[in-house]
Amino acid sequence: MVYAVKPDPQTPAARRSISTPGPSARMRQTAVPRTARRRNSPAERSTARPSERSIARLHSTVTSLPTQPRLPLWLKVLGGLQQGATVGTGCLVAAALATYSWTVYIDSAVTRTSRQLDRLESQAQQMTSANEALKQSIAEQAESPAAKLQDFKTSDTIFLTPEPSREPVEPSPVSPLATVEMPHPLGY
């Protein structure tokens, strides 16, 4: 329960409190018309005197202000639900947009990549074909009598016996001081 004290409109403090915004304050303010305040100016003070008692009485009484009625629980729950639903809707819209853009992106990415794969496969096929066609062409040229090439003959071949494989030699670290410095640049 909110109580308000009827302020004295003559005091500056009362004026400040009157000017304080708020529905109850404004309602109270309407109870004291502006004309009344104007009448309290020094020129009219004599004519206002008969009502001073009633004002004094007002000063002493504390009235309860009409406030908003207390909300029932079901309304509060509904309000909470509404807020939750708003946030949820916002999230869902964001998720829907993200999913949509993701599907569009995946679609274009797959198309692009599959085109690239196709292109690469095509190139690989063409390279293989061209390479083998080249070998065939060279072989045909070599076989033509004009090339004057002969088949392999053992008498024209040098057979070298391969050396037995040796242990790999670890290179010894060379200190930078050991490098020979040339007295003057070479190649000029």
Added chain:
Amino acid sequence: MMVWGLLLFSMVGLTVQLAQLQLEEGPELLAMAREQQKIYSVSRAARRPVIDSQGNVVAVDRMVYTLFVHPSMFNQPLPEVASQLSSLVEIEPTALLEQFGQQETGIRVAGNLSEETAKRIRGLQLDGIDLLPAQQRLYPHQELLAQVVGYIDYDGTAQAGLEYSYQDQLLYEEPDQTPGLAGLPPVVAKDDQSLQLTIDSRLQRVAQRNLASTLAQHRAKRGTVLVMDSASGEILAMAVSPTYDPNRYYDADVEQFKNWAVSDLYEPGSTFKPINIAIALEAGVINPDDQLYDEGRIPYEGWTIQNSDFSVSGGHGTISITDVLRYSSNVGMVHIMEGMDREAYYSALEALGLGQETGVDLPAETAGQLKDRSEFVSKGIEAATTAFGQGFSLTPMQMLQLQATLANGGKLVTPHVVRGLVNQAGELTWQPQRPAPKQVFDPSVSQQVLEMMEAVVKDGTGKPAQISGYRIAGKTGTAQKANEFGQYGNQRITSFVSIVPVDDPRYVVLAVIDEPQGDNAYGSTVAAPLVKSVIESLLVFERVPPQGS
């Protein structure tokens, strides 16, 4: 109120429409959508490539395009389109214009266009042009390996060779036909595997070229040169003539498709004598140092058997077993095999696989022919003619397999042309299952026969195959061919088989030339020089140094 009513009416209308679309026409529309989303595309490759033992590609899939035009949709005048397309499809503009006039749409202008040409045609940005892609198997080496690899026909069906016998290994798995992600066509699960051959295309080229020149020189009907690594049964070269270009299989005769080295039988003649000697040695009927008397000509159960050189040199008199091979004495062979029980002789021939297939991994193999056991045992003449390589028949491939037993210490290996599936790094990922080699001769027996065969090349009928610095074993063969009436006619089939090097026997080379013409057409004059030329290259490719080097 009016507005509310209108809105309500619209909503009800939309709901009814939605329900109708979803419930009534839904499935139909879904099917239509799927149809539109489906992209009909041809996969770039349906089969794995085939490579030779050196990694050279001998068969590979590629894309080709067929050009269709629809003149009613052209955005340029007909002559303009014709002139632009002319150079790309290699057809005269006038001929193209004539084609354009045939009908309004769907005119097939050219097929087998390469990817590059298709790209250029697309680059012209003409309207009313369709390029339909298709797969095609390319054989870059043309006829070089046609008889081994075979070909794929226009419908994509394997028709011959390895393409046929290994189609399960060559084909990629069929893709799922439902549209994939983002409505893209399903992707064939490709891998980097290739089917690798045991054949070395360098040696194959040498063999094929020399075979062709020998056939031309002697005007022979057909011929084959086979090279085998006897240790494993790997075929290193298989030159067959006649052959064809598998890229243009439709131009070839049906006869050319036949790989006669595995599908046709011939009577081996004298090249079979070393095998008979090995059988006799294995049975203990003779010893390598035995001597026998060669009359030059003998009557045998009403028939006359004589040596081929009888008219020139008469009988050879008392000769060694080595001399029987050296002079290729028919009479000597008859005397050797006479000492063997015919039943045991027949069993030995059967144990060698005569009358059966070799199991080579090429299609359309024919099993050899051997007389019935009862006929062979009851008639002495059957065993006598078999002694010098006549009266039965086998394929050149089986002859090669039998000769390999003399080179590898008596083991009967399964000849094969496929090593298996290999990945990019050359590692085997799959290998065909083959029966284990069967021991048919004692290693000492094969070594003894090999040394006798060396004498044939050293100072016998095989002299033309000598190569300086190498010990070479060999045996000539000149057999009369039976004509269509089952009688021996004038035509011959000449052959020469060689095993190198004698010190470390490993490679077997067999050449068979069918119906060489001319008086001087014998195994020693036709086949032996051919085998020599192949051995020269073989020794270089296989890095076999000469002795004493």
